[in-house]
Amino acid sequence: MRAAVYEGEGRLVIKDVPDPVPGPDEVLIEVEACGICGSDVQMISVPPGHPSTPPVIVGHEFVGWVRGAGAAVRDVVIGQRVVCDPDPKCGSCNPCRAGRPANCTSIVALGVYRDGAIARYVTAPASAVFPIAESVPAEIAALVEPLACVTNGANRAALRPGESVVVFGGGAIGCLFISVFRASGAAKIIAIEPSAQRAPVAKAMGADYVLTPDEWTARRGELLPGGADVVVDAVGSVLPQCIDAAAMGARVILFGMNGNARPPVHQVEIVEKGLTIVGSYITNFTFPAAIRMVESGALTLAPMITAIIGIDDTEAGIARIRSGEAVKIVIKP
Numbered sequence: 001m002r003a004a005v006y007e008g009e010g011r012l013v014i015k016d017v018p019d020p021v022p023g024p025d026e027v028l029i030e031v032e033a034c035g036i037c038g039s040d041v042q043m044i045s046v047p048p049g050h051p052s053t054p055p056v057i058v059g060h061e062f063v064g065w066v067r068g069a070g071a072a073v074r075d076v077v078i079g080q081r082v083v084c085d086p087d088p089k090c091g092s093c094n095p096c097r098a099g100r101p102a103n104c105t106s107i108v109a110l111g112v113y114r115d116g117a118i119a120r121y122v123t124a125p126a127s128a129v130f131p132i133a134e135s136v137p138a139e140i141a142a143l144v145e146p147l148a149c150v151t152n153g154a155n156r157a158a159l160r161p162g163e164s165v166v167v168f169g170g171g172a173i174g175c176l177f178i179s180v181f182r183a184s185g186a187a188k189i190i191a192i193e194p195s196a197q198r199a200p201v202a203k204a205m206g207a208d209y210v211l212t213p214d215e216w217t218a219r220r221g222e223l224l225p226g227g228a229d230v231v232v233d234a235v236g237s238v239l240p241q242c243i244d245a246a247a248m249g250a251r252v253i254l255f256g257m258n259g260n261a262r263p264p265v266h267q268v269e270i271v272e273k274g275l276t277i278v279g280s281y282i283t284n285f286t287f288p289a290a291i292r293m294v295e296s297g298a299l300t301l302a303p304m305i306t307a308i309i310g311i312d313d314t315e316a317g318i319a320r321i322r323s324g325e326a327v328k329i330v331i332k333p
């Protein structure tokens, strides 16, 4: 089969590899669509901004059809359309048993530490797949994984209807936060995004204002004099700006990841404002909610799909994400 293989040190190679064979507890999935994630971009950067074990087939945001199953699989139907949690939880380590699956110590991530889904076929633990309705367009179904991660962050933000939101970063994650908060009854949503190509997308996803960082500095007193009730860092390095944008008693959700960022923090402001600052990592039993949102049409997600491309164009797609020009690019192998 054709696959996009990360071979190490910035080398992504599109080549033919043997079809995968599912283990006893695994299913074989024919990939229908797979999104390119910011972490894929990080992984193949030089030096890598995200760890992995090359050679490995990349891609973890996918939807597909179950075409085979190992001997021990009981609960998955051949022919079922599914999405997949690419960070399968073991269910038996201490964090899993304490109800904190995102902290599972035994995650072997698809597309990172084992083969992923920018390929015709992928295998995954049967316990990691979830049925999804055939009525959902494939490129939207491929958004379920990042949406499940954002739903975890949104749950932790505990937005109340009528509250205000500032989202730093108008990439795919920022856009999903905007969409979820809009649907949750936010009164005013302001996105901070320097890219002129991404700004209209953030607007179409539901932001009332999309401002560059300079525009935000100039207009914040007029637009949001008391600060925002919920602030999201979908960049990975803007905690000081988040603290500055926060209202008294606000919740700050740190979602973006940048291993090199060590911003200086004005700690006393956290104390004086009584802020709640939480890190939100991957999912927390949020796949079913994300699936229900796309199946019901509760969110308008189509504006964030920049392009649908073939597998041979994967590298060009990654370059478009890296440049900040694209929001989400989806591969149909």
Ligand SMILES: [Zn+2]
Binding pocket: 037, 038, 039, 060, 061, 145, 146
């Ligand atoms: Zn992702």
Ligand SMILES: [Zn+2]
Binding pocket: 089, 090, 091, 092, 093, 094, 095, 096, 097, 103, 104, 105, 106, 107
């Ligand atoms: Zn675990």
